[in-house]
Amino acid sequence: MLREVSALRQALSALPEALGQPSRDDFDHLFDAAGRLEDMLDSAGRAADTHDLMNVLAAVRGYAEMLREDIGAHHPDLDSSLASLLQAVAAAQGGGASARESRVIDSEPGFILAVDDLQENRELVTRNLSRLGHFVITAASGEEALRALEQSDVDVVLLDLLMPGMDGREVLHRIKERPEWRATPVIVISGSQDMDGIIECIEAGADDYLFKPFNPVLLQARIKAGIERKRWHDREEEYRRQLERNEKFIRATFGRYLSDEIVTDILERPEGLQLGGDLRRVSIMMSDIRGFTTLSERLAPDQVVTLLNRYLGAMTDIIMAHRGTIDEFLGDAILAVFGAPLEGEDDADRAVRCALAMQEAMQEINRQNQAEGLPAINAGIAINTGDVIAGNIGSERRSKYGFVGHPMNVTSRIEDRTAGGEILVSDSTLQSLSGDYSMGDSREINVKGIDETILVHSVTGSST
16 A cells, blocks of 8 residues: 555645645645555554554545545546555455445435544545535534534434543443433444444444445445434324324313223223223212202302302312212212222222212312302212113214113112212112211111112211
């Protein structure tokens, strides 16, 4: 190679000083790199395997190729010398003769971060990739590279391994350990051909590994593939974020009408939208404001809405906190079920504890009502336990998650017999309880539409 380098320096010296920019700059850079290469070969031929020599070879090759492209056709002697030098560079790499590469890889423009401690390498990469339409930013150290990633959405990172301070391996690890950077393709470009080091980089997450001096066409192909992977990842992330936004909207919207469990069942199990149901043992709760019709006749419409929304809002929070499913609001009445769509061994206990919490909350509701000049209210609550059909009821155009069965009617009839502030539970609910509760009187009631006598019990508190 020494003979080709000497011939090149002679040809460069003979070039006219009238060469314009940017070719003049490329000429100066190449002349300097060729001088350093000649000095290295003069002093230590065995240095051909070192990282420093590979950096110099990369600079010589890069500027030589750009000069051939810019002015080689107008200076045949220079073009011949450049061709000889490029063949010598390829031979030093063990790759044989290097033909002049005129192929250009068409690629979507990308945002490239080139990390290298040598300025001439950064300039070469910037010049080459900018010509292809890419936007290139550079970093002279590992620390500077991480700062650039913090500030920019990078498509591909070109990473030198051997740098003072934080080396390329550490930068690679930092990139791959950050979730927001992990999908950014990293192409390691190094003069080191240590196989263990290459394997380490690939295992750490590097997408590719190129040796200096690299083939510019091969680099273009690697960058194109990296940009395409990054674009696919970005699109997938946007789709994922959009799905999350849509799901949050659905949960927030339908959560106003359905319990969280039902919304989750619909979103996570598409067959949950199908009509039909199954037999479930549930505890049904109904509550109703005593004398609400009379109250609403004496109040202005906006006062009625304020009073009703305050009551229903507080009761809804309590029911959901006890994992109950609100079936529907019937004016001032609430119908809720414990045990569907999610069932548990404590369904009856949760229903009773919920009813106690609802009655306790009435004190705060009435305090707010009286502070605004509204009347105090009280509610009666009934709980009954039995087997019902639970599922989607209705038609293909309009359906709801609901409950059908005789126990629903029984609950409604018991609720009709409750006094304000009272909680009545059926005997089937009492037998299903596992907790300890303070009980009031027990009595048998006869209700309209049901032939048998119903045994009910008053619950006044919980001792658990």
